[in-house]
Amino acid sequence: MSYSEHFRKKVLAKLEEGYSIRAVATQFEIDKNTIVKWKKRIEIKRTRPRKPSKIDDDALRADVEKYPDDYQYERAARFNCGVSSIGDALRRLGITVKKRPYAIRKQSLKSDNNT
Template identity: 50%
Template sequence: MTYCRQFRQKILNDIANGETWRAVAKRYKISKFTVYSWIKNPHPKGFTERKPSKIDDEALLKDIEQYPDDYQWESARRFNCSQSAICYALKRLKITHKKRL
């Protein structure tokens, strides 16, 4: 669960004003380890960008049309990637296992 920046700043201000981090954690009913990690790194991390997929969506759709009964590992061999990459690409395209288009 993430907390808003204002809440995080409020807690850090309380600690800067002399309260202990354990007392602040108890008062706001959050984990003391969360407060401790905020003291060590006061700025939120944010989100990381996912790498773009190696698998072209159109090529995968053509492959599924051409070989509808193949297993994911067989498609992975043709695309030179892992079976899990095929699984994620099929999820992204909202295609379930072994369905014809």
Template identity: 50%
Template sequence: MILEKLNSGYSYRELAAEYGISRSTIQLWKKCIERKPYPKRTNKINDELLRKDVEQFPDDFQRERAVRFNCSQRAIGVALKRLKITQKKDS
């Protein structure tokens, strides 16, 4: 919308004041209209292997899984959360 107004005769200064953004932002938008694709991050821990590991060793700590998968304990925790595997506590 802003770029259309710019092409129809509005100045950078007028558009910046009207929309509350800087002139340099509008200039960058005009220079680079297409959005840059960002590569999707891949998971370091294979979901199926982790699922099998949990089935095989259900009582292991995250630090023990981290040693087997050669990663950090936090990475194991994030992967387990992604798989919706939580620790069940019995009362």
């Protein structure tokens, strides 16, 4: 958890009064390096940089529609990525795929083969 901007300004005001970084750090019980960083940038970082996903959202939606009963490891093999990446992408898209019971799946496979 980060310190509030009000607190940061209060600490930096002490520096402007002539106190040393070490004295202010001791007084407020924070690290010296933190104060040095605040001198460079007082604003709070709102978001952290996030690496773009390797999995295309539209392609994953199409895959789920085409193969609704596949396991995540099967999808991972098709997308050439890890199982956890598939799980993260499905969660990000809000897709929860409930498995149909095996007997019903088996019946639907038989009916698909007969047509």
